[in-house]
Amino acid sequence: MIRNPILPGFNPDPSICRVGDDYYIATSTFEWYPGVQIHHSRDLVNWRLVRRPLERQGQLDMRGNPDSCGVWAPCLSHADGQFWLVFTDVKRFDGNFKDAHNYIVTSPTIEGEWSDPVYVNSSGFDPSLFHDDDGRKWFLNMQWNHRTESYGGAPKSPAFDGILLQEWDPQTKALTGPIKNIFAGSPLGLVEGPHLFKRNGWYYLTTAEGGTGYDHAVTMARSRTIDGPYEMHPDMHLITSRGHPEAVLQRSGHGQYVETPSGEPYHTHLSGRPLPPKRRCTLGRETSIQRCVWKEDGWLYLANGTVVPDVEVEAPNAAMPVEKPHRSGYNFDGGNLPEDFQWLRTPQPERIFSLAERPGHLRLFARESIGSWFEQALVARRQEHHRFRAETVLEFEPDTYQQVAGLTHYYNRHKFHAVAVTWHEKLGRCVTILSCNGDYPDAKLSFPAGSGVAIPDGRVQLSMEVRDNDLQFFWQTEGKGAWQPIGPMLDAGVVSDEGGRGEHGSFTGAFAGVFAFDTSGRAKVADFDWFNYDEL
Structure with missing residues (x-):
């Protein structure tokens, strides 16, 4: 099937x-x-x-x-x-x-x-x-x-x-x-x-x-x-x-x-899988395919006898589905960006990231703010499951609050959550959260963890768990202690087609990835050693 x-x-x-x-x-x-x-x-x-x-x-x-x-x-x-x-x-x-x-x-x-x-x-x-x-x-x-x-x-x-x-x-x-x-x-x-x-x-x-x-x-x-x-x-x-x-x-x-080589008819279509209670499709619009039949009247119909698509459809031969791994791990050792990842808008990726400057790492050159329509350093992969965990490890030494880098659950400039390393006048280097909960006119950046949590020198691990409509961020100093939750449970359902102003307001999909911005214009670098995406 x-x-x-x-x-x-x-x-x-x-x-x-x-x-x-x-x-x-x-x-x-x-x-x-x-x-x-x-x-x-x-x-x-x-x-x-x-x-x-x-x-x-x-x-x-x-x-x-x-x-x-x-x-x-x-x-x-x-x-x-x-x-x-x-x-x-x-x-x-x-x-x-x-x-x-x-x-x-x-x-x-x-x-x-x-x-x-x-x-x-x-x-x-x-x-x-x-x-x-x-x-x-x-x-x-x-x-x-x-x-x-x-x-x-x-x-x-x-x-x-x-x-x-x-x-x-x-x-x-x-x-x-x-x-x-x-x-x-x-x-x-x-x-x-x-x-x-x-x-x-x-x-x-x-x-x-x-x-x-x-x-x-x-x-x-x-x-x-x-x-x-x-x-x-x-x-x-x-x-x-x-x-x-x-x-x-x-x-x-x-x-x-x-049609198959033997003439069996099929038809692709996009589809969405909404989550209750708000019927938001957090995975965006996905691709499905339906088996069809030609009838004597010369018209095509779905093989199931209705117009409503099926989840399971008879395949044209005895193919067996290949079991997909529950974990996708990326260590950035290959010299090329893993094929699952994309970035936003620019045909000059060398200005926003490099895998050669520090071999074995994805180096981001912090550019414009998260959500910029021109040049932002954000590299991410698609969310493919309603429940997943993503984590990464980051080396980043900001010297101003204008320099921020971390992990994000991202849809567009108005619909995202991010856990990030930055600098604060009283805390010094810290971990905090940036969040934007919907399309304009209410698209205001919020900070659900306040000024954040002061962190020691060294590499910082960041993670997030999305379970249907709920998102929780975590952090830890690499090799020291256990994962610490930061901030409240956030509304992951905002990161969807129907989030914000709702149906037809936008129609792409959710991504999990890493980002860096430096609104001082100094292009601070942020190095990511690995990135994991796990189906939960």
């Missing part, structure tokens, strides 16, 4: 592509660098991260991008002997405008170097590229209408002004011919995330609708001609958990169709 989600933690907007016996899924990374995660599988059961292709300044520079902007909804395809990846770099989220720029990059292999991006258009986000069987290529994206009351956190359907279609000329590397609006969406509204495929002379269009929250859905339509008109699926939606609060997989929508 396939056990959903197949990509736990922050892995939304899954675009799936099969080449021979190999399956690849590309997911959104938003403001996290490098851009786009690509996982590989040969059985739809076991998946492994193999590439983040947008890895240099000429491909992607997100400095200044607001939270929940950056790389939205990539589409991965294979044609003409190479892989094609289309993506949006969103430069604005709040307010009436989105400023969404769409690009194409290519590579002969997933693992190889990807091309510099070719600019396509900026009329809307969620682009995809369809390779027709006559050799022509078609570019789709939703159209954004700024003349509405739609804004970040409160989307309105008129802003989602249908799905645009235009031909793409691979020779001139430009769009050509008329622009056509081929699909206005269903009555659910907020139509986005278009993907086309062709079967038995029909063009099938799947879109995402209902926003990224609990009304999310995969909507399906079809037409005999690529530019429509498109008729709606008899059930309107192929996949949705809307109106089914009992379902384990909530917020289900935005995915893509794929």
Whole structure:
């Protein structure tokens, strides 16, 4: 059986592509660098991260991008002997405008170097590229209408002004011919995330609708001609958990169709697993996949006979799930950042961290404040479990309260908790907590441990335990004594899509990692010897 989600933690907007016996899924990374995660599988059961292709300044520079902007909804395809990846770099989220720029990059292999991006258009986000069987290529994206009351956190359907279609000329590397609006969406509204495929002379269009929250859905339509008109699926939606609060997989929508080599149909989708009592999805939007069937009416349906996705799904063969370790330990000895880790926005990571300056350590160069949209030294990995423990050891000698380094449970500039080493006028070097409990206008930094606890010289170990909605920080002087709790129990559920101003306010995911900032501008260094992440 396939056990959903197949990509736990922050892995939304899954675009799936099969080449021979190999399956690849590309997911959104938003403001996290490098851009786009690509996982590989040969059985739809076991998946492994193999590439983040947008890895240099000429491909992607997100400095200044607001939270929940950056790389939205990539589409991965294979044609003409190479892989094609289309993506949006969103430069604005709040307010009436989105400023969404769409690009194409290519590579002969997933693992190889990807091309510099070719600019396509900026009329809307969620682009995809369809390779027709006559050799022509078609570019789709939703159209954004700024003349509405739609804004970040409160989307309105008129802003989602249908799905645009235009031909793409691979020779001139430009769009050509008329622009056509081929699909206005269903009555659910907020139509986005278009993907086309062709079967038995029909063009099938799947879109995402209902926003990224609990009304999310995969909507399906079809037409005999690529530019429509498109008729709606008899059930309107192929996949949705809307109106089914009992379902384990909530917020289900935005995915893509794929067939096995023998023709068995599956469809990916994003999903969320909320925690009671506030139904906050602390793991963000994850990737799941459903087995489907084609019926005599020529429409695709879920194999379970409903529109509600299953946690356990029949796999296409007798693959056995590979047991994942409960602990992930990182000692930073390899000279390269472990593949689980990312940083924020900047294509110049050498300015915020190094694994060469002090071999065996992750050295952070403290830059702008935690939550900066430009250059902050924060390196982290995804939270993949509702209950986990993370710990690290730190060498850091601050001489001002403007120098801070430590361990953080992080979502964005308004939703994070951190335990840190800093300096205090009376205490000297100390351990304290920084916390921010929600989006503006109430996004005020608080200090739940007050001025903190004075600590002796030497290396300091920091840890946190997250158990569903609760977070507790700890510290100890390395090799001396036991772990000491610091501060009160904090609300870990704030570090979620629904934290702060709630549904649609943001839509990335929670990370556990290390950080350093120095608002004096002296770039104080902080050295981390190891980092452990344990499922509890």
